[in-house]
Amino acid sequence: MIRNTLSIAVFMILAGCAVEKPQPLSAPVSLQSLAGVIVERAGDLWFQPCYERLWWQVEDNTQQQELTGYYRQFSMLSNEELYVQLQGEINPQQSNKLRVHAVDTVGGTAQTCNFRLEGLQYRAASSDPIWVADIMADQVIVKSVNPPGSYRFHTVNESEKANDPSSQLATATNGDAEDTDRSGGGSDSAVVALYRETASAKSPLQIKIIQTRCVDSKTGTLLPFTAEMSLFGRLYQGCARKGHPVSSEINGFYWYQPDGGSQVMFKLSSGQRVQMVTRDARGKTVAERGRWQYLQSGKLIFSMRDAEQQEYLMLFTRESDGRLVLQTGSEHLVSYGAAFKLWRPSGLSGGQLLTNLPTGGKAPRSLTQSPVADAASAVPQLQAPSGMTTSVLADSRVQAADIDDELLNEINVHEADQPRD
Structure with missing residues (x-):
């Protein structure tokens, strides 16, 4: 007999006030499916895609502005970040605002970006x-x-x-x-x-x-x-x-920038390719290529070639927040235990850093003062001796990547030179 308990924070979604719906653009639009968080600053909603570093001002074009209504009911006007999945497109006529047309998922915090449904339909x-x-x-x-x-x-x-x-x-x-x-x-x-x-x-x-x-x-x-x-x-x-294919959840940029040490950035892309650039303390930059493979153990292994075409391996464990932690590899590049943070650019034009956004309103209160279920994944976590554990949304944000543009440019240049299969 398995005894199960559920710990959740109960959110009430109420209908927002009906307002006049903005008129649609006259030209055809290409909607994108985006997942991330929204937050209110000085009366405006801003959206940050998961694992992005930039924010986009939101133009709420949903039916009766339901996105705004959902945010205000979940956050209680406390400027709290709220996880959403939405359909939208960039409006270049309005300073690259993100024009949202539909909302698919609402519930959770920034940490909900880390919840996985890999390998599931x-x-x-x-x-x-x-x-x-x-x-x-x-x-x-x-x-x-x-x-x-x-x-x-x-x-x-x-x-x-x-x-x-x-x-x-x-x-x-x-x-x-x-x-x-x-x-x-x-x-x-x-x-x-x-x-x-x-x-x-x-x-x-x-x-x-x-x-x-x-x-x-x-x-x-x-x-x-x-x-x-x-x-x-x-x-x-x-x-x-x-759900999501495993490969689509792994693809992206990963970066490691310790004080006084080598700076390393690599890109994992389709076709299981690795593009890696390292800059040492003297400023020397080296670009290397390889392949990545996801193991059944949940680890990633890189098969790399250095500048002298010598082969070596790098083995990583994959953390719940998307980071890759180096277990074994080329010690001259970076020390073991180095944690590479995930950055996945959204491809949206425009955007700005959160530090440039005006603040205002009440100080944020934590949505995680009590355990919260995996809201955006619709997964009430079960407690039982069989190994199922309660998932608690940690009260921490998905940190914005301090991306080094020079390293990023090196990766893109060398990726363009790599022959295709």
């Missing part, structure tokens, strides 16, 4: 009753309080049959369906994914992912999908979001 969950379903290509792992335990099912993806009336979930008969609000759409919304247990069973597992935004009734968290799960003949409802 979807994660579905609810907080009443507590359950989490990690959905992979050929299996689903369900962790549940009622019934208690962790269950693994081999499944088949039948998404092509998702909207077939004959594939509908059985109606719940015992009143155990979860109390999860939906933000419109209902049963008429499109089913974007359908997973079914392959083993012969009287009541096989089945999970639907529905294209309807979902608000968790306990945490107030907004997620982009609604989930319906049939588990041992019972119907459960919850919220869901997409």
Whole structure:
């Protein structure tokens, strides 16, 4: 018997005041999906993408300015950073403001950028009753309080049959369906994914992912999908979001700049390429190339060639905040234990540093004075002897990278010279 507890901070999402919606741009726009945090400064909202160092002023073009309403309800006008996932585009006619058209996810802090859904197609969950379903290509792992335990099912993806009336979930008969609000759409919304247990069973597992935004009734968290799960003949409802390929979460720039020591920056890119530039204490710069590989142990290994074309290896552990910590490697480059911070440029034009933004209002209060569930991942963390632990959002910010433009230019130049496979 596994005894589970849930620690959450309950957020209440209230409807904002209706205001006149800004008129759309006359020219076609190219929307981007962005994840990061918003904060209010001197009456304006500003957005910082995850692992970026710059901020963009927000032009709220959402329906009835719901982004502004969500922020003010979650932060209680305290200038607190709030994690969001949104759809927006840069408006060059308005000083490169980020014009936001839709909100997909709301809930959490800057540390929510570090929560991972690597290797998953979807994660579905609810907080009443507590359950989490990690959905992979050929299996689903369900962790549940009622019934208690962790269950693994081999499944088949039948998404092509998702909207077939004959594939509908059985109606719940015992009143155990979860109390999860939906933000419109209902049963008429499109089913974007359908997973079914392959083993012969009287009541096989089945999970639907529905294209309807979902608000968790306990945490107030907004997620982009609604989930319906049939588990041992019972119907459960919850919220869901997409997972990520491991490679897409690793790609980016990493930098290490100790006082008085070598400065090192490397870029991990698609094709498992490494571009690394090192500047020693005398100012000499060396560029090297290699390949990276993600190991099943969760570590990264670099196969590098130095300036004399001599091969060497670098082994890193990957921390929960995205940092890479050197375990073994070329000691003349950097000492063991060096932590390389992740920087992932958003590609948005414009932007400015937070230190240049005006301040005002009340001093920020911490959203993490009590344990908080993994809001943006829709993962009520379970406590149990099986190794599941409560996730607490640490009261610390994702630090902005002190990027050395000269090293960055060296990486880009040498990457352009590298032959393609």
